[in-house]
Amino acid sequence: MAVLPIIHVPNDVLRQTAKPVLDVTNETRQLLDDMAETMYDAPGIGLAANQIGSLERLIVMDCGSDDAPELWQMINPEIIWSSDETAKLEEGCLSIPGHNAEVTRPAIVRARYTNIDGIEQEMEAEGLLAACIQHEIDHLNGVMFIDHLSRLKRNMMWKRVLKTARA
Ligand code: NI
Numbered sequence: 001m002a003v004l005p006i007i008h009v010p011n012d013v014l015r016q017t018a019k020p021v022l023d024v025t026n027e028t029r030q031l032l033d034d035m036a037e038t039m040y041d042a043p044g045i046g047l048a049a050n051q052i053g054s055l056e057r058l059i060v061m062d063c064g065s066d067d068a069p070e071l072w073q074m075i076n077p078e079i080i081w082s083s084d085e086t087a088k089l090e091e092g093c094l095s096i097p098g099h100n101a102e103v104t105r106p107a108i109v110r111a112r113y114t115n116i117d118g119i120e121q122e123m124e125a126e127g128l129l130a131a132c133i134q135h136e137i138d139h140l141n142g143v144m145f146i147d148h149l150s151r152l153k154r155n156m157m158w159k160r161v162l163k164t165a166r167a
Contacts, residue, residue: 091145
C-alpha cells in the first residue's frame with residue numbers, strides 16, 4: 001500500500017467527470033487500498049479518485065471510530081434514492097484544506113455500488129455517512145461541496161481558498 005499525494009484546488013482534475021470502471025482488476029483493488037491508506041494518513045473520512053489524480057469511479061470512506069473502523073471501498077457508486085428530509089452538516093474536503101462550511105443535503109440515501117470483489121451491492125446511509133457518500137460521489141462528477149453553498153458564501157470562501165493556495 002502507498003500514501004498518494006492529494007490534489008488541492010485549483011486543479012482541473014477536480015472538475016472532471018470520472019469514468020465507470022468496467023473490470024475490477026488487481027490494479028483497481030490496489031488503487032482502492034492506496035486510497036484508503038491515503039485517507040487514513042491525511043486523516044480524512046472520505047476520498048474520491050479525482051483527488052489522487054485518477055479519473056475512475058472509485059471512492060473510499062470511513063465514518064467509524066478509531067476503535068471501530070468502518071472502511072467502505074466502492075466502485076461505480078451511485079445514489080439510487082434520497083429522502084425528502086434534509087440534514088445540515090459541517091463539511092470539509094482534503095482538496096480544500098482548512099476550509100469548512102455547513103452543507104444541506106438529503107438526510108438519508110440509498111446507494112448501489114460494486115464492491116472490491118466485483119459484486120454489486122446496495123446500502124443505506126444516514127447521518128455523517130450519508131453526507132460523506134454524497135460528497136464523494138459529487139467528486140466523481142466534478143462537483144465540490146462549495147458548489148452547494150449560496151453564491152455569496154461560495155464567493156467568500158473561494159477568495160479565502162485562493163489566498164491560502166497562493167500563500
Ligand atoms: Ni472532498
